Amino acid sequence: MHQDQHRPITPDALPEVITRYLKAHRAHDTATAVTAFTGDATVIDDGNTYKSTAAIEKWLGRSATEFTYTIHLTDAWQADATHYIATQHLEGNFPGGAVDLRYQFTVRDGLIDSLVIEP
Template identity: 65%
Template sequence: MPDDQHQTIDPAGLPPVITRYLAAHRARDTATALTTLTEDATVTDDGKTYEGVPAIADWLGRAASEYTYTTELTAAQRIDPSHYIATHHLEGDFPGGQVDLRFRFTLRDDLIEELVIEP
C-alpha cells in the first residue's frame, strides 16, 4: 500500500495488543509478548521469517540477548483497522550503532497475525 494512504496517529492511539507487545518486547518479556500473537503468527526480522509461536519464542529469546540497546517509539501510522506501523529509533552495540525500524503489524481477532520489522 503506498505511503500516502498511511494516516499518522499518536502512538498512544495504537491498538492495545500492539502497545502490549511493544512494551513486552522492550522489557524483553517473551512470555507476555507471546500472548499477543495468533497461534499461526509470523514474524519477519532481518530478512528471516519465523512461523508459529514456538519459532517466534526462539527468535525473541535470541533477539533479547544478542545486543544491548535502547528503543524509543517515535511515530505511528494507521493504514486500516487491521494494519499499523510503529517506528522505533534504536541505539546500541549492534553494527552501525543506531537505526530506525518500522514494525509493520497485521491484526486478526485483536491479536497480532503478522509482524514485519525493517528499516
C-alpha cells in the same frame, strides 16, 4: 504497505495488543510479548521468517540477548482497522549502533497475525 497510504496517529492510539507487544519487547519480557501473537502468526525480521508462536518465542529470546539496546517509539501510522506501523529508534551495541525500524503489524481477532520489521 506504503507509508503514503497511512495516516499518522498518536502512539497511544495503537491497538492494545500492539502496545502490549512493544512494551514487553522493550522490557525483554519474551513470555508477555509472545502472548500478543496468534498461534499461526508470522514475523519477518532481518530477512528471516518465523512462523508459529514457538518460532516467534525463540526469535524474541535471541533478539533480547544478542545485543544490548534501547528502544524509543517515534511514530505511529494506521492504514485501516487491521494494519498499523510503529517506527522505533534503536540504539545499542549492534552493527551501526543506531537504526530506525518500521514495525508493520497486521491484527486479526485482537492479536498480531503478522509483523514485518524493516529499516
